[in-house]
Amino acid sequence: MLRCLVLEHPRQWEDVLSKAEFTYNAMTNRSTGKTPFSIVYTKSPNLALDIAVLPKCKSSSAATFTDTYKEMIDNVRQQILSSNQRYKDAVDAHRRQSLFKVGDLGMVRLRRERFPTGTYSKLSRRKIGPVLIIAKINDNAYTVALHADCNTSPTFNVSDIWAYKPPDDGIILVSSSELSSSEPGED
Template sequence: MGKKIEEGEGKRIGEPGRKIGEIERKYSSFAMHSATGRSPFSIVYQKVPNHAVDLVKLPRVRGISIAAANLAEQIQEVQAEVKAKLKVTNSRYKQATDVHRKDKAFAVGDMVMVLLKKERYPASTYNKLLPRKYGPYKILKKINNNAYVVDLPTSMSISRTFNVVDIFPYFVSSESLYPADVDDNSSLLHIRQKIVELAQNFILKGE
């Protein structure tokens, strides 16, 4: 916003930045915020800025000032209105976010995979080539729905407490990686032959 104001001022008066502060003050005084339904000035001072007509001195009259008598009540009404607006706005934001949210819950004894971010590693031990997920590990303790203690090896020197967003369920595959009629030795031999063939083809192409 400041950049746009500066560009606008520079085009009009040829002196960019000279009146930016004044324009920003005017903007914050009159611009209505979408979340609160009011301008920042009206929230703090309970009214919009004075205009030229408002600065005219009025004759004094006897009695109690109505503005002074209702000031406390007016402040409470404005605060209650702003809180209600913010509550409605936050509720709308929450509904939009919850559409893409998936609740995850684990029990003690479940086998899980954990995501290790760069921040969790001890200093000078992180490497980009390290795996991002580790496991499976057992859930040792449930602190609450958002935090769990995982049975990490002590040699990793990493805190065992994880947020639920960094924990993923571990699924054991019941299907074999190889066809049922092929044993492990023959499958390994087949893989080795394929590697040799690829290497020979690469060498021939290089020549």
């Protein structure tokens, strides 16, 4: 928002900061359906009435006002919870549940962060494997037996592991010498 307001004069952002804040607080929020002003101050921005703590009083109009305000806050809370549930449902629709057992074979994805600085290449393989799953940390993390030339942690998030599907019905054997060699090509 600030970038749009200070488009030609970026050093004058302080001059428009209060306008940006006021505008943001006056806009209707997608999750709550209300403006931050109406939630905090119970009215549109013309009046700034903060009723965070009201003492017990005998005025029926004040009691009605606070009850109405409390009801509105509870309604906002429910709208936020339902909005969060809709976001969760949308994300869960694309999430895949993967559970592996120790001894299964899998393919692991090496993300850019796993490579030492300067060794990552856009053209390098994204998945390596098949690798043996040697330990289950929890439903979300597994330890795999990486080759000795892989200079990265053997613990992977489940989102980076896929079940290995061989191209044919042949039996795949992973020898212990492949897993424990310190140099590539060493037996």
